[in-house]
Amino acid sequence: MIEMKSIKKTYDTGSVSFDALKGIDLDVDKNEFIAIVGPSGSGKSTLMNLMGCLDTPTGGEYMLEGNRVETLSSNQLAEIRNRRVGFVFQAFNLLPYATAYENVELPILYAGLKHKERKRRVTELLGKVGLADKMANKPTEMSGGEMQRVAIARALANNPQLILADEPTGNLDTASGGEIINIFEELWRDGRTVIMITHDTNIAKRCQRLIRLKDGRIDTDNGNGNGNGRH
Amino acid sequence: MNPSIIFSVFSRDFKRQRKRMLLTLVAILWGTMSIMLLLAYGEGMKQQFSKNSKGLGDGIVILWGGQTSKPFMGFGKGRRIHLHSEDVDYLKKRMPELDVVVGEYIRWGVQVRHGKKLISERVNGLYPQYETIRNFIPEMGGRMINQLDMDLKRRVAFLGNDTKDRLFGPDIPPEDVVGETIYLNNTPYTVIGVMRPKIQMGSYQGQDSDVIAIPFTTFFAIFGDPYLDNMIYKPREFDNMAGIEKRVFEVMGAKYRFNPTDDRALSTWDIVESAKVTGNIMIGIQLFLGIIGGLTLLIAAVGVTNIMYVSIKERTREIGVKMAVGARKIYILAQFVIEALGITFLGGLFGMAAAYILTELFKIAPIESQVLDFMGRPTVSLEIGITVTVILGILGFMAGLFPAMKAASINPTEALRYE
Numbered sequence: 001m002i003e004m005k006s007i008k009k010t011y012d013t014g015s016v017s018f019d020a021l022k023g024i025d026l027d028v029d030k031n032e033f034i035a036i037v038g039p040s041g042s043g044k045s046t047l048m049n050l051m052g053c054l055d056t057p058t059g060g061e062y063m064l065e066g067n068r069v070e071t072l073s074s075n076q077l078a079e080i081r082n083r084r085v086g087f088v089f090q091a092f093n094l095l096p097y098a099t100a101y102e103n104v105e106l107p108i109l110y111a112g113l114k115h116k117e118r119k120r121r122v123t124e125l126l127g128k129v130g131l132a133d134k135m136a137n138k139p140t141e142m143s144g145g146e147m148q149r150v151a152i153a154r155a156l157a158n159n160p161q162l163i164l165a166d167e168p169t170g171n172l173d174t175a176s177g178g179e180i181i182n183i184f185e186e187l188w189r190d191g192r193t194v195i196m197i198t199h200d201t202n203i204a205k206r207c208q209r210l211i212r213l214k215d216g217r218i219d220t221d222n223g224n225g226n227g228n229g230r231h
Numbered sequence: 232m233n234p235s236i237i238f239s240v241f242s243r244d245f246k247r248q249r250k251r252m253l254l255t256l257v258a259i260l261w262g263t264m265s266i267m268l269l270l271a272y273g274e275g276m277k278q279q280f281s282k283n284s285k286g287l288g289d290g291i292v293i294l295w296g297g298q299t300s301k302p303f304m305g306f307g308k309g310r311r312i313h314l315h316s317e318d319v320d321y322l323k324k325r326m327p328e329l330d331v332v333v334g335e336y337i338r339w340g341v342q343v344r345h346g347k348k349l350i351s352e353r354v355n356g357l358y359p360q361y362e363t364i365r366n367f368i369p370e371m372g373g374r375m376i377n378q379l380d381m382d383l384k385r386r387v388a389f390l391g392n393d394t395k396d397r398l399f400g401p402d403i404p405p406e407d408v409v410g411e412t413i414y415l416n417n418t419p420y421t422v423i424g425v426m427r428p429k430i431q432m433g434s435y436q437g438q439d440s441d442v443i444a445i446p447f448t449t450f451f452a453i454f455g456d457p458y459l460d461n462m463i464y465k466p467r468e469f470d471n472m473a474g475i476e477k478r479v480f481e482v483m484g485a486k487y488r489f490n491p492t493d494d495r496a497l498s499t500w501d502i503v504e505s506a507k508v509t510g511n512i513m514i515g516i517q518l519f520l521g522i523i524g525g526l527t528l529l530i531a532a533v534g535v536t537n538i539m540y541v542s543i544k545e546r547t548r549e550i551g552v553k554m555a556v557g558a559r560k561i562y563i564l565a566q567f568v569i570e571a572l573g574i575t576f577l578g579g580l581f582g583m584a585a586a587y588i589l590t591e592l593f594k595i596a597p598i599e600s601q602v603l604d605f606m607g608r609p610t611v612s613l614e615i616g617i618t619v620t621v622i623l624g625i626l627g628f629m630a631g632l633f634p635a636m637k638a639a640s641i642n643p644t645e646a647l648r649y650e
Contacts, residue, residue: 049644054555075559082557093552093647107556109239154556 001193002028008059009046020046022216033188034195035204038213044197045166052085052164053077082110086155090167092147094139100150101135107157125153145176152183163187165196237565255538256578262531263582266524266619271590271609273517279607284506286431288365290469293500294462303490312487312496314459325482330467333358336450337436337460344414345398354415354443356450364465366429372406373424380446388420391442395425430604472503532626535571539634550638551646564639571631579623587611
């Protein structure tokens, strides 16, 4: 599903340039459940943004589901973000003025589906994350766990096979954090690929594969025979 | 790009920004109202001027004698050319392209008496056609000189409304004057009508309201002036006034033996040409007013741009989220452009409505003023509406475009980090 070859990302702010990623080689198969850990500044979020086509690498090759990402136009990247990748953020990143329903509807709207089909999907998704009764609520009227579940429903809106979560439990208490991880686990059991950044070793332990980043490189990787991790 | 996506997202975003949008709306409303009212003022003025300039007559050329400036056929230059009464028929016969040809005698300082009132006035000998070509319209109860008066050389007089006031007093209604006898140099004339007051911008040899008009034939029989003071012609078509004038010079030149290219042999005043000049001045004034109004609207549009920029800053995260879930750049771009256009058009619509209501109210307002007689009352026309709409469209688009380009160029990862 994901093939990365010596991926580099350099942030250049005129006088100062900063190498966030210094050469990442990574293969991810279908239906993996991966935790990415590492100290802050090790490049976890940068890597995740590249995986989700939110950003483009400054070097290396990235194949996502058979597409050479470097060659894609900004519209094609937008379409990948819309249909093939689902993002879940630590800060939820819901539109604050929009209801749960409208937040989940947004990606389906951009996919160009008709109102009737949108309604069917949004209702189904919010039901799946247990928020059928909170559809008309705005994020400000919800708890952190509920907001994150709305965000997950939104990530699933166009039924992507790859779910990327950047510290999804970072702003949550243990109980609601646990619920969120349960949902991710369920998504993985449904056959999706789930990649998650986390600081919580307990959560990391529940994942099938653990990738540790350090200084913009993969330090250890316990899966997929890359040869540089624990097996 | 799918327009329904853009519209759906826009209608959702609009709801939450009511207050900000409302304030911007008011700015646009004000700007639109300003430009509309200024243009309406110009339009009213233009219409009034065109109405006023028709007081003298519409589409006519006034012709009078001159002095040659070129030697011709053995004659030296500086020879006076006078028009004669037979020239009216002479010109009419040779130039079928002329609809009307008439002549006019003028005599100043004629003693005019009614009862014990004795004043010195100007008397004109005229053709009946002055009723239509020079707007000598009689008040109710009276009439203008007619062909029978001409044929019978009747001693009848048609009075300008000011002459009537001087002779009979302003309190006497015009219809009561009809049938009265007045004396011109001690010859009795019957008053047959009084001119309906009109606004007259241009004039030659006095205002029409001061006229005492008697039939052309009567004038000649009584006073026996050897020369015509003026001739007036009105062509059937107005698109070749210069060509017709050239032909008139050829025809008259043949009779009086002057060089047809000698433009000083006869003097002319082309009302159509003058009207064109006045029209251009009016367009200039309207343009000027439009620019002032446009600048007012521009300031409002800058306000819109400003608010859009602020709104982008506030919504950076939102833009990031939208991009993360798959919004194309064009959707972000369109969102801001449409928002700006939406505000502009909504404000513009209200502004137009306000301006329209104001001008309509002003139209029915019972204000009597000489200034209004000349300046007219503000009038909204379809052209003004279209002009303002186009200006609004351009300004709204520009107001939205630059903020929108900035918004669409935001990097989604940075936008998501933005607090």
